[in-house]
Amino acid sequence: MRRNTAFLLLLAWLLGLCLPAAAQDLVDGVDASSVESPYGLGDLGEAWVEPTTIGQLWGCIGGPDALITGWVTQGFTWNPSSPRDGFNGPVTYNDRANEYQFNQLYLSAGRDAVTDGCCYDLAGRVDLLYGTDYSYVTALGLETHQNGTQKWNSETADLGLAMPQLYAEAALPWGNGLNVKAGHFYSILGYETATSTGNFFYSHSYTRQYGEPLTHTGALATYCLSPNCTVQA
Incomplete structure (x- = not known):
């Protein structure tokens, strides 16, 4: 049951890819001059029904530039010592x-x-x-319980499911542009990454x-001071 949760989250995410187009169709038939603010502020004109804004509100996680990518990684490691338990x-x-x-x-999936x-x-x-790499990207309280026991996967399974990233990201037009990421995401430290395509x-x-x-x-905030200097905290 819990294992299906991650797939349901992914399905909801993919549905977000279609919503911006639907929002665009809705806006195309609206007369901006006739739209009033729901807060009693009078006519808001184009700013209130601007298609991009509504598209972001409804399909912000997906959007027209969203990408769905994937890969399969497999391999074999030869150890001439041939450890008895097979552990390398x-x-x-x-x-x-x-x-x-x-x-x-x-x-x-996302952008x-x-x-x-x-x-x-x-x-x-x-x-x-x-896959077999799942155990190296699990987090306490997400894929496992606080005591380290498995929540999504079997304790003895060689293959398992993990969700190493699930986050929202906002770009704010403050100064040179401030980026704020909140959720569960890969560390920015180090040269290597858990994704096989990044190594x-x-x-x-x-x-x-x-x-x-x-x-x-x-949460992680990123601000670009100059083309050669970026601050993260």
């Missing part, structure tokens, strides 16, 4: 010795907020990962697994 540790991700691994069936300093924008993203090698360094956070839950 302390290596992570490709942690099975002399065994085939179905690492990632990855699906991502980035456009931060240009002149307009408001609202976007978001959801990522789902199924040069199939394997990962010890620093990536043992020295850096994998994901964060919270």
